[in-house]
Amino acid sequence: MEKVIEIKNLYKSYGEIKAVQDISFQVKKGELFAFLGLNGAGKSTTISIICGQLKKDGGSVSIGGKDPDEYPEATKRALGVVFQSSVLDKPLSVYDNLKTRAALYGIMGEAFEKRLQELAKILDFEALLRRPVGKLSGGQRRRIDIARALLHKPEILILDEPTTGLDPQTRKQVWSVIENLRKKEGMTVFLTTHYMEEAAEADYVVILDNGKIAAEGTPLQLKNAYTGDFITLYGVTEAEVQTLGAAYEKTADGYKISVPDTHAATALILQHPSVFKDYEIVKGKMDDVFLAVTGKALKGGNE
Numbered sequence: 001m002e003k004v005i006e007i008k009n010l011y012k013s014y015g016e017i018k019a020v021q022d023i024s025f026q027v028k029k030g031e032l033f034a035f036l037g038l039n040g041a042g043k044s045t046t047i048s049i050i051c052g053q054l055k056k057d058g059g060s061v062s063i064g065g066k067d068p069d070e071y072p073e074a075t076k077r078a079l080g081v082v083f084q085s086s087v088l089d090k091p092l093s094v095y096d097n098l099k100t101r102a103a104l105y106g107i108m109g110e111a112f113e114k115r116l117q118e119l120a121k122i123l124d125f126e127a128l129l130r131r132p133v134g135k136l137s138g139g140q141r142r143r144i145d146i147a148r149a150l151l152h153k154p155e156i157l158i159l160d161e162p163t164t165g166l167d168p169q170t171r172k173q174v175w176s177v178i179e180n181l182r183k184k185e186g187m188t189v190f191l192t193t194h195y196m197e198e199a200a201e202a203d204y205v206v207i208l209d210n211g212k213i214a215a216e217g218t219p220l221q222l223k224n225a226y227t228g229d230f231i232t233l234y235g236v237t238e239a240e241v242q243t244l245g246a247a248y249e250k251t252a253d254g255y256k257i258s259v260p261d262t263h264a265a266t267a268l269i270l271q272h273p274s275v276f277k278d279y280e281i282v283k284g285k286m287d288d289v290f291l292a293v294t295g296k297a298l299k300g301g302n303e
């Protein structure tokens, strides 16, 4: 598959602080790519370099085959970026905010109206066009932030923590907008997030820790590599659970047993059919992966 972002051996320091040290990864066309890391891991630094806002110290960066340092204009055309904090002008209406932004790309008159209609439909903000941005809810404003980033039809949408600070219902709404963009528009989405259930939906995940890549893979590969499986057993006594010889903990309704992998779970069940009358089995979650990889839990991960 076509690579739309390719980073090789990237380095960046701020004086003594080594923000990014020798990181390499690729983002393929149409995929949802999740970039995870605690505060200070180096995510924003990497994004700023990708966008051509910050010069790298070493390594190579290619956006659609071009280096952002050499081709800043082409990079700007290829990328739509939504920053952590909204850059919209609060006193201005949604319409005026988007019109001003579009003009910077030379999108005016009918071309602007047409693009606005398309975006208003995809992002569902037709009813908000005349409202001042400062009076919108967090989720509404986020949708306008995303529209602003998409005015010039970029190939890649970069979202820096798009759902942080939103309530769970609004987060779901924003998330479904992102899903829509991917599925209906074939958009490539590069996202940083603190929410593990969002990372679990990604096609590919890179976990950054202290400026280095600590782990990467599809969610399934990461779960298989870094966590085991869990069997929850119901309707049994603790003595019965102990006969299994596996690590366990008591839960509200039963016992949660840890096994190294699904193969081991199957073996255990076949050896003790009388104990396994009522049970469920699940793989570890992305929270467990993050904890296993970095030794730290991401805030907000369990919400």
Ligand code: ATP
Pocket (backbone or CB within 6 Å): 014, 017, 018, 019, 037, 038, 039, 040, 041, 042, 043, 044, 045, 046
């Ligand atoms: P967050 O989740 O908080 O946005 P992050 O993963 O994006 O964190 P970066 O902002 O890239 O992390 O920061 C990486 C490291 O570089 C941190 O130690 C940070 O303090 C440092 N850093 C970032 N920007 C600067 C700067 N302009 N000057 C000096 N140090 C900086």
